[in-house]
Amino acid sequence: MTYLRSRLVSAWLMAAAAILPAASVQAQDLELSITAPAGAGGGWDSAARSLQDVMMQTGNARSVQVMNVPGAGGTVGLAQFVQGAKGSPNQMLVGGITMVGAIITNKAPYDLTNVTPIARLTGDPLVIVVPASSPYQTMADLMEGIKKDVGHTIWAGGSAGGADHILAALVTQAAGVDPAKVNYVAYSGGGESLAAMLGGQVTAGVSGYGEWQGQIESGDLRALAISYPEPIEGIAAQPLKAQGIDIELVNWRGIFAGPEISAEDKATLETAVQNTVASPEWKELIKAKGWSDYYAPSAEFASFIASEDARVHEILKSIGLAE
Numbered sequence: 001m002t003y004l005r006s007r008l009v010s011a012w013l014m015a016a017a018a019i020l021p022a023a024s025v026q027a028q029d030l031e032l033s034i035t036a037p038a039g040a041g042g043g044w045d046s047a048a049r050s051l052q053d054v055m056m057q058t059g060n061a062r063s064v065q066v067m068n069v070p071g072a073g074g075t076v077g078l079a080q081f082v083q084g085a086k087g088s089p090n091q092m093l094v095g096g097i098t099m100v101g102a103i104i105t106n107k108a109p110y111d112l113t114n115v116t117p118i119a120r121l122t123g124d125p126l127v128i129v130v131p132a133s134s135p136y137q138t139m140a141d142l143m144e145g146i147k148k149d150v151g152h153t154i155w156a157g158g159s160a161g162g163a164d165h166i167l168a169a170l171v172t173q174a175a176g177v178d179p180a181k182v183n184y185v186a187y188s189g190g191g192e193s194l195a196a197m198l199g200g201q202v203t204a205g206v207s208g209y210g211e212w213q214g215q216i217e218s219g220d221l222r223a224l225a226i227s228y229p230e231p232i233e234g235i236a237a238q239p240l241k242a243q244g245i246d247i248e249l250v251n252w253r254g255i256f257a258g259p260e261i262s263a264e265d266k267a268t269l270e271t272a273v274q275n276t277v278a279s280p281e282w283k284e285l286i287k288a289k290g291w292s293d294y295y296a297p298s299a300e301f302a303s304f305i306a307s308e309d310a311r312v313h314e315i316l317k318s319i320g321l322a323e
Contacts, residue, residue, distance in 0.1 A: 030061040037077025039070040073102025085258025089265035096253040098162035105161035115256040123294030124251040125228035146175040156193035156205040164206040210290040
């Protein structure tokens with residue numbers, strides 16, 4: 001995030017907090033339950049527990065519990081949340097771009113129009129890596145390999161239709177090849193895809209930068225590019241756009257309330273989250289985790305989700321995962 005954008009976001013947060021003093025007082029008494037629609041240790045779980053820790057540290061909630069409901073790219077947890085959090089003033093759900101894709105590919109009975117957007121929180125840069133032994137030294141090398149033989153360019157990443165899969169398809173398309181031909185292998189966790197890369201079973205991999213940071217720094221993996229629109233301090237790999245490839249994809253995470261929540265309760269949750277992400281504790285935490293501040297308030301977040309849904313649908317349609 002640029003310095004100017006950071007200042008503008010901070011100014012917006014301070015102004016919003018000043019506008020809603022009554023809701024802020026109520027927020028201090030919140031006893032919250034946050035659903036992480038994935039297993040322990042994943043990105044959504046980490047986001048939920050990070051919010052839990054900082055909300056309690058800063059006094060923006062009296063208590064916060066995290067409940068894990070894994071399955072089907074977050075759609076199992078989403079369905080349970082929609083059914084159980086209707087009108088609830090003290091339940092929230094973490095979600096992100098992978099859930100958008102999973103809703104489409106799984107033809108899930110519920111989507112993000114069935115919940116109430118509270119705030120977009122963070123952006124996690126995806127990284128494209130190859131094993132240290134790979135002949136591909138640059139993104140240009142990898143793109144040339146895709147052009148020559150897309151079928152033998154094997155990608156490793158997370159769930160089918162998720163952010164990793166989407167990025168692999170976009171790179172394939174940018175190389176001038178039909179993205180439906182992308183040879184993508186979905187693994188259930190970063191450890192499995194890492195083992196596949198180190199074992200020479202795949203050509204390249206995609207994941208959140210933080211998940212493979214240790215292997216990149218040790219030299220076991222070579223980072224060719226990140227998908228974030230801007231360079232990130234501390235990450236040597238440059239954005240795809242900076243390398244002449246017109247792709248940006250942010251692995252964003254946000255927080256939602258249940259359906260049919262009252263305006264007053266929504267304002268209380270918004271203020272609690274606003275004050276939390278404006279705190280020094282939150283800024284220190286996301287820096288330590290390698291996340292970027294990607295905050296957007298409720299109305300902006302709702303518009304963003306609508307545009308992401310349309311964009312992801314078109315991408316998944318192009319690779320045969322959506323109608």
